[in-house]
Amino acid sequence: MRAVNNLLVLYTGGTIGMLETPQGLAPGGGFEARMRDYLAAHRESPGIRWTLRELSPLLDSANMQQANWLAMCDAIVEAVKKDGHDGILVLHGTDTLAYSAAALSFLLLGLDVPVVLTGSMLPAGAADSDAWSNLCGALSLFESGVENGVHLYFAGQLLHGARASKLRSEAFDAFTALPRYREGQRAEQVPAVLTYCQPRVAVNLAVLPVFPGLQAAHVRALIDSGVKGLVLECYGSGTGPSDDQALLQVLSDARQRGVLMVAISQCTQGSVKFDTYAAGSRLRDAGLVSAGGMTREAALGKLFALLGAGLDVATAQHWFALDLCGERAQ
Ligand code: ASP
Numbered sequence: 001m002r003a004v005n006n007l008l009v010l011y012t013g014g015t016i017g018m019l020e021t022p023q024g025l026a027p028g029g030g031f032e033a034r035m036r037d038y039l040a041a042h043r044e045s046p047g048i049r050w051t052l053r054e055l056s057p058l059l060d061s062a063n064m065q066q067a068n069w070l071a072m073c074d075a076i077v078e079a080v081k082k083d084g085h086d087g088i089l090v091l092h093g094t095d096t097l098a099y100s101a102a103a104l105s106f107l108l109l110g111l112d113v114p115v116v117l118t119g120s121m122l123p124a125g126a127a128d129s130d131a132w133s134n135l136c137g138a139l140s141l142f143e144s145g146v147e148n149g150v151h152l153y154f155a156g157q158l159l160h161g162a163r164a165s166k167l168r169s170e171a172f173d174a175f176t177a178l179p180r181y182r183e184g185q186r187a188e189q190v191p192a193v194l195t196y197c198q199p200r201v202a203v204n205l206a207v208l209p210v211f212p213g214l215q216a217a218h219v220r221a222l223i224d225s226g227v228k229g230l231v232l233e234c235y236g237s238g239t240g241p242s243d244d245q246a247l248l249q250v251l252s253d254a255r256q257r258g259v260l261m262v263a264i265s266q267c268t269q270g271s272v273k274f275d276t277y278a279a280g281s282r283l284r285d286a287g288l289v290s291a292g293g294m295t296r297e298a299a300l301g302k303l304f305a306l307l308g309a310g311l312d313v314a315t316a317q318h319w320f321a322l323d324l325c326g327e328r329a330q
Helices: 031-041 066-081 097-107 131-144 216-224 245-256 278-285 296-307 313-321
Strands: 007-013 018-021 024-027 050-059 087-091 114-118 149-154 157-160 205-209 229-234 260-265
Touching: 007 031, 007 066, 024 050, 031 050, 031 131, 050 066, 066 087, 066 097, 066 296, 087 131, 097 114, 097 149, 097 296, 114 131, 131 149, 205 216, 205 296, 216 245, 229 278, 229 296, 245 260, 245 278, 260 296, 260 313, 296 313
Parallel strands: 007 050, 007 087, 087 114, 114 149, 205 229, 229 260
Antiparallel strands: 018 024, 149 157
């Protein structure tokens, strides 16, 4: 850990910089001037050297897509490799903050700088907003030193970028890293094809919860839409309607057709352990790969990083099963 001396603040939008419009809160530009004014008026604030770059278009993060993850990634790599920044603070909307933090955790593997994402529940201009405490808290972290890798900082908590989820839609402490069970083998070395140097392309990915009433036809329609990777949110320790032969058949056909299907648990604590129940092991036999205790955000971001890099399914499955940055192992 070392103190950061030349920070880039990458402003992507989100409530933190939003302004009132007749349609409701919408992303507003000019955040750099607002931030400089605030810090100048609050002399006790961290004095770290920073510059701000606004990504265009500024987004309500509800509109975040894979292309926006890649644009963030490019801006971060350019800032580090071309402009000499040694730390990055990403200002981002909270709705998909945990998804972006997870995706960037995988997309930026091998980039040896600390990247911290934050945002706020109330706009910086609102009375009693959490914007300035989150922002100044993050600046202080950079000033005192943060480990390399991707983190999410919110309401005084520094969370692992690939383990955080948004759990509350109104409270200031909206994010948590739940005590999901973690085990698994750490990849000894991350190959070049999985580092920040590897270009990625968009991939058709989907997330589907299992629920009483899920039919083979539902899953078939999804697979037929051209999905290349599927995160199936199973019950408990990785079970689903395994008495439904038609459903199992759709899953194994999809696997044969080269769809990478991974299983996470709908429970906020625990993990997928297929062998606990016959209803789980049948899903594994149909071709599902366990994501252990990974979050939905991490499973989706990791599928994107692997399949978006152009890996074939067998290779992607190999790397999915290993821990790449602390997302599934201690
Ligand atoms: N809808 C907003 C966003 O995600 C919510 C927020 O930032 O808190 O951009």
